[in-house]
Amino acid sequence: MMKKYDEAKEVLVKVEKINPRYSSAQYYKALLFAADGEKKKALSLRKNGAVYALLGMKKEAIKYINKAIKRGNEHFQYSYFPLLNNHIYDNLRENPQFEKILETQKQKYEDRLKKFGDL
DSSP states (O other), rough: OOOOOHHHHHHHHHHHHHHHTTTTTHHHHHHHHHTTTOOOHHHOOOOOOOEEEOOOOHHHHHHHHHHHHHOOOSSTTTHHHHHHHHHGGGGTTTTTHHHHHHHHHHHHHHHHHHHOOOO
16 A cells, blocks of 8 residues: 555565465565556456556456455445545545445444444
């Protein structure tokens, strides 16, 4: 999220040496490849909204994000604040479909605040 890709690659190499079975390694590798514009490598590891967005595949990113939200898989990556603030989604910000997703997620956030308070 801080765009320190070289540092992230170094950390990921260390993590994989320590724990070769680290389940999120493929996800983070895919993000790094996507950030570097290495489309084939990124998509061979993971196909999701973040990877698609980083690769500039806007239609695919929005479609994936909508599907994930409909499945109830929005708990972190596709909830309001990550979508609003994560630079990964910067190239989607002008898209009306993305703006609609953001507005829907904002409303869900506000509804949760009313129901549960500011935890």
